[in-house]
Amino acid sequence: MLFGFPILSIVIWLPVIFGLFVLIIGNDHRLVLVRWISLLGSTLSFIVALPLYTGFDSTLSSMQFVEQHIWFERFNVYYHLGIDGISMPLILLNCLITPLVVVAGWEVIRNRTSQYFGAFLIMSGIVNGVFASLDAVLFYTFWEASLIPMFIITGVWGGPNRVYAAIKFFLYTLLGSLLMLIALLYLYHESEGSFSILSYHQLPLTMTPQILIFLAFLLAFAVKVPMWPVHTWLPDAHVEAPTGGSVVLAAILLKLGGYGFLRFSLPIAPDASHYLAEWMIILSLIAVVYIGLVALIQQDMKKLIAYSSVSHMGFVTLGLFLFNGYGIEGAMVQMISHGFISGAMFLCVGVLYDRLHSRQIADYGGVVNRMPIFAAFFMLFAMANAGLPGTSGFVGEFMVIMGAVKINFWYAFFAAITLILGAAYTLWMYKRVILGEVSNKNVEQLQDITLRESFLLTLLAIAVLWFGLYPFPLTEVMHVTVDNLLEHVMNSKL
Amino acid sequence: MAFLSPDFSPAYPEIFLLIMICIIMLVDLFLDNDQRYFTFILSLISLAGCAVITFVTLSSEVQYTFSGMFVDDLMSDSLKLMVYLTVALVLIYSRNYIRVRGMFKGEFFSLSLFATLGMMVMISASHFIVFYLGLELLSLSLYAMVALQRDSALATEAAMKFFVLGALASGFLLYGMSMIYGATGELHTSKIAEAIQTKTIDHQVLIIGLVFIVAGLAFKLSAAPFHMWAPDVYQGSPTAVTLFIGSAPKLAAFGFTIRLLVDGLGALAADWQGMLIILAVASMAIGNIVAIMQTNIKRMLAYSTISHMGFVLLGFIAVDHNGYSSAMFYVIAYVLMTVGAFGIIMILSREGFEAENLSDYKGLNQRNPWLALIMMFLMLSMAGIPPMIGFYAKLSVLQAIVNTGFIWLAITAVVLSLIGAFYYLRIIKLMYFEAPEHNAPVLPSFDAKILISINGLAVLITGIFPQALMGLSLQAIQTSM
Numbered sequence: 001m002l003f004g005f006p007i008l009s010i011v012i013w014l015p016v017i018f019g020l021f022v023l024i025i026g027n028d029h030r031l032v033l034v035r036w037i038s039l040l041g042s043t044l045s046f047i048v049a050l051p052l053y054t055g056f057d058s059t060l061s062s063m064q065f066v067e068q069h070i071w072f073e074r075f076n077v078y079y080h081l082g083i084d085g086i087s088m089p090l091i092l093l094n095c096l097i098t099p100l101v102v103v104a105g106w107e108v109i110r111n112r113t114s115q116y117f118g119a120f121l122i123m124s125g126i127v128n129g130v131f132a133s134l135d136a137v138l139f140y141t142f143w144e145a146s147l148i149p150m151f152i153i154t155g156v157w158g159g160p161n162r163v164y165a166a167i168k169f170f171l172y173t174l175l176g177s178l179l180m181l182i183a184l185l186y187l188y189h190e191s192e193g194s195f196s197i198l199s200y201h202q203l204p205l206t207m208t209p210q211i212l213i214f215l216a217f218l219l220a221f222a223v224k225v226p227m228w229p230v231h232t233w234l235p236d237a238h239v240e241a242p243t244g245g246s247v248v249l250a251a252i253l254l255k256l257g258g259y260g261f262l263r264f265s266l267p268i269a270p271d272a273s274h275y276l277a278e279w280m281i282i283l284s285l286i287a288v289v290y291i292g293l294v295a296l297i298q299q300d301m302k303k304l305i306a307y308s309s310v311s312h313m314g315f316v317t318l319g320l321f322l323f324n325g326y327g328i329e330g331a332m333v334q335m336i337s338h339g340f341i342s343g344a345m346f347l348c349v350g351v352l353y354d355r356l357h358s359r360q361i362a363d364y365g366g367v368v369n370r371m372p373i374f375a376a377f378f379m380l381f382a383m384a385n386a387g388l389p390g391t392s393g394f395v396g397e398f399m400v401i402m403g404a405v406k407i408n409f410w411y412a413f414f415a416a417i418t419l420i421l422g423a424a425y426t427l428w429m430y431k432r433v434i435l436g437e438v439s440n441k442n443v444e445q446l447q448d449i450t451l452r453e454s455f456l457l458t459l460l461a462i463a464v465l466w467f468g469l470y471p472f473p474l475t476e477v478m479h480v481t482v483d484n485l486l487e488h489v490m491n492s493k494l
Numbered sequence: 495m496a497f498l499s500p501d502f503s504p505a506y507p508e509i510f511l512l513i514m515i516c517i518i519m520l521v522d523l524f525l526d527n528d529q530r531y532f533t534f535i536l537s538l539i540s541l542a543g544c545a546v547i548t549f550v551t552l553s554s555e556v557q558y559t560f561s562g563m564f565v566d567d568l569m570s571d572s573l574k575l576m577v578y579l580t581v582a583l584v585l586i587y588s589r590n591y592i593r594v595r596g597m598f599k600g601e602f603f604s605l606s607l608f609a610t611l612g613m614m615v616m617i618s619a620s621h622f623i624v625f626y627l628g629l630e631l632l633s634l635s636l637y638a639m640v641a642l643q644r645d646s647a648l649a650t651e652a653a654m655k656f657f658v659l660g661a662l663a664s665g666f667l668l669y670g671m672s673m674i675y676g677a678t679g680e681l682h683t684s685k686i687a688e689a690i691q692t693k694t695i696d697h698q699v700l701i702i703g704l705v706f707i708v709a710g711l712a713f714k715l716s717a718a719p720f721h722m723w724a725p726d727v728y729q730g731s732p733t734a735v736t737l738f739i740g741s742a743p744k745l746a747a748f749g750f751t752i753r754l755l756v757d758g759l760g761a762l763a764a765d766w767q768g769m770l771i772i773l774a775v776a777s778m779a780i781g782n783i784v785a786i787m788q789t790n791i792k793r794m795l796a797y798s799t800i801s802h803m804g805f806v807l808l809g810f811i812a813v814d815h816n817g818y819s820s821a822m823f824y825v826i827a828y829v830l831m832t833v834g835a836f837g838i839i840m841i842l843s844r845e846g847f848e849a850e851n852l853s854d855y856k857g858l859n860q861r862n863p864w865l866a867l868i869m870m871f872l873m874l875s876m877a878g879i880p881p882m883i884g885f886y887a888k889l890s891v892l893q894a895i896v897n898t899g900f901i902w903l904a905i906t907a908v909v910l911s912l913i914g915a916f917y918y919l920r921i922i923k924l925m926y927f928e929a930p931e932h933n934a935p936v937l938p939s940f941d942a943k944i945l946i947s948i949n950g951l952a953v954l955i956t957g958i959f960p961q962a963l964m965g966l967s968l969q970a971i972q973t974s975m
Binding site: 071072073074075112115137140141144145147148151152155156162163166167170171174175178179181182185186188189 | 859863874879880881885889890892893896897901904905908909911912915916919920922923926927928959960961964965968
């Protein structure tokens with residue numbers, strides 16, 4: 001705690017309070033007020049989260065900013081918060097993306113605006129809660145609660161097939177979570193009445209329970225990441241969600257899965273993780289290569305980016321199960337960078353969609369003639385998505401490939417295919433949408449991006465380039481934590 | 495022969511309520527329709543009076559009276575307090591609904607209170623005959639309440655079905671009790687427990703008695719495969735009565751089950767455990783799967799009740815204090831959610847219109863966002879999504895059975911409740927994602943609006959701070975056994 005302030009609690013509850021406030025004052029007649037309060041709330045939440053970075057001691061591997069109070073004694077459950085080098089960058093990413101989402105929805109959402117912004121603010125707080133919880137019940141509560149706002153956002157403001165997508169999203173993730181709940185209850189039983197996640201790390205477990213626990217967690221996290229073959233909800237949810245929903249989904253919610261592996265699967269069931277690592281790597285490589293091929297043939301821009309997300313998240317799971325520093329740090333960098341890049345890509349598609357109300361690649365062509373500034377931004381993000389050196393997309397992928405080479409050449413070989421595939425599907429889409437002659441009358445009438453839109457894209461562009469050229473601040477904060485985690489995972493619990 | 499007057503103090507709430515019912519029935523004779531509110535107020539005062547008496551005499555001490563036929567302990571007190579609260583909520587939610595349907599009569603209130611008295615007796619009984627008295631007092635009042643709307647064919651059919659099947663179940667129960675009596679020679683639960691452990695009794699006879707008792711209990715709890723009456727009765731009854739049947743009697747049935755199976759036949763736990771596993775799994779499966787196909791929300795909630803009762807039975811399967819207290823917590827949570835859900839149905843209904851089809855909920859968020867939010871809380875709670883109380887209820891029950899080693903049972907329960915989540919989500923989907931079919935404004939009466947808000951928020955707040963109810967359940971179970 002810095003200066004005695006419970007910073008983590010503020011970071012979690014401030015956006016929630018603002019969200020509730022927006023819900024209460026909101027009706028569609030007070031649009032301006034609602035927008036500004038939402039922006040104020042999300043920006044304040046980002047500002048209060050900054051001390052987490054400045055006050056963070058990156059030489060410590062233990063939990064920092066710890067808060068612990070009894071929540072309910074009946075099951076020995078604590079309100080226990082704390083962050084380390086793994087969760088801190090993710091919380092900051094989340095706090096940064098939320099104001100961007102508010103700005104992205106500024107003029108676009110005119111229907112039940114207060115509910116829209118309220119849902120995003122509440123979700124932002126809940127997601128911070130997921131990353132900061134050190135008690136299993138608290139974690140699970142935040143984890144499940146984050147489904148509700150996303151369900152509403154997709155279902156109310158989404159595209160034509162939104163209801164199907166929203167329910168699919170909810171049920172898929174719920175299935176995974178419920179099995180995780182059983183695993184947590186088993187751990188509670190084994191640890192003789194403790195829900196502390198950190199105590200689970202030290203809990204000795206034999207091989208069979210470890211494998212079962214690993215599989216239960218796997219389903220929960222694999223659905224979130226999402227890994228092949230449980231990824232099918234993601235393209236549907238992305239395509240139907242409003243732009244802001246897609247951004248948050250790609251930039252934040254997918255990271256919950258990767259975070260789960262780091263916080264639960266690896267340290268609680270290290271032997272099972274080693275035992276099943278090859279399978280995990282194979283699943284990841286299928287995601288990287290096969291889903292990359294699937295992305296190639298998409299006709300719908302959002303779907304293409306959604307598949308590219310699955311492919312990029314394959315790198316994260318690949319990196320995690322290499323069990324070396326490059327792999328895990330690469331996975332972390334990839335998660336953060338994917339947050340910026342995919343968020344930016346969805347914003348770019350949102351910019352086009354707001355104008356023409358179509359996501360079909362075929363409806364565009366020659367956009368560069370009418371929107372040159374936008375085309376430049378889109379080019380940068382497309383390149384980053386393809387993993388061009390100098391952008392953040394390159395750093396994570398490169399680190400993971402480096403990690404993979406040390407284990408097995410063929411892992412690295414297949415992983416590296418993505419550099420070709422990523423370039424192929426992203427740039428081909430770019431060519432068809434942006435380049436060439438103006439293809440139809442609608443494109444003819446396009447206006448270039450507004451100040452609001454260029455502000456958003458500039459911020460993300462800075463982030464993408466910064467972490468591409470100078471990733472040190474990011475790797476520095478996580479280095480000690482990752483080393484410590486690796487050391488823990490290398491020790492058998494048997 | 496000297497006549498010793500029994501100690502009446504443990505039964506003060508029951509005695510008070512009985513006197514009040516008599517007064518209400520008498521007073522009501524002299525009221526005309528415009529003054530009927532007096533009966534309504536008087537009924538609420540009676541419940542409040544009972545609550546005060548129960549609360550004042552609240553102690554963790556176990557007191558027996560009437561030669562050990564009647565028991566007053568923390569469990570009975572806390573369950574009774576919940577019963578008063580639930581019945582009071584039911585009466586307030588129903589007021590407008592029954593008024594426009596011509597059911598705002600003295601009978602509704604006196605029958606409700608008689609049913610309440612029956613539940614109180616069931617909760618406090620420790621003797622087979624007393625159980626039966628309480629049960630019949632409750633059941634007969636309920637049969638009459640279902641049939642209260644005389645000109646409705648649906649309600650009459652429901653009442654008939656309820657009566658015939660209910661009588662059959664009571665018969666089962668009585669037959670089981672007589673077998674146990676035959677084998678042990680005792681009617682007091684504590685003495686039966688003692689007899690089973692000390693005397694050499696033919697196990698077969700006991701088991702046959704046990705099977706009948708479990709079947710009778712399962713009927714009262716509406717657990718599958720003895721659930722057939724529930725959907726028809728829920729759908730056919732006026733919503734006010736459905737709400738009554740679906741809420742408070744489950745608390746009584748829980749108390750009843752604890753006293754009979756655990757207090758009385760605890761020595762046969764190994765036998766009834768297996769039976770309850772079948773009942774619980776069947777209830778969760780049938781409840782959750784069949785509910786998906788329903789288009790009538792009352793029928794859907796009937797199946798939802800069946801699945802919730804499956805979860806309550808899971809708590810019993812653990813056969814320890816941890817499990818029983820989880821089951822008790824679950825029942826309380828269930829009642830809180832059900833009362834709210836039916837409350838919303840009644841608020842949305844108006845003269846000549848029953849909001850009982852799922853399509854009536856379309857676009858509720860546009861018609862009345864606040865009610866839609868409350869309904870969403872209730873549905874999420876029933877689906878077991880944190881931070882609603884329904885989740886913590888499921889958590890504690892699952893925790894209890896995982897602790898006993900029934901992991902496969904926990905996984906089955908979890909998968910079935912995933913199926914269940916679908917139909918709760920469908921309500922949210924209708925309310926939020928679709929355009930309204932009718933645009934009549936929703937104008938809840940002031941008191942109903944306040945109460946439904948408290949009810950909905952209670953589901954959230956007791957979820958965020960579940961310790962009070964959890965601790966109470968645990969303490970109640972621990973001190974009562």
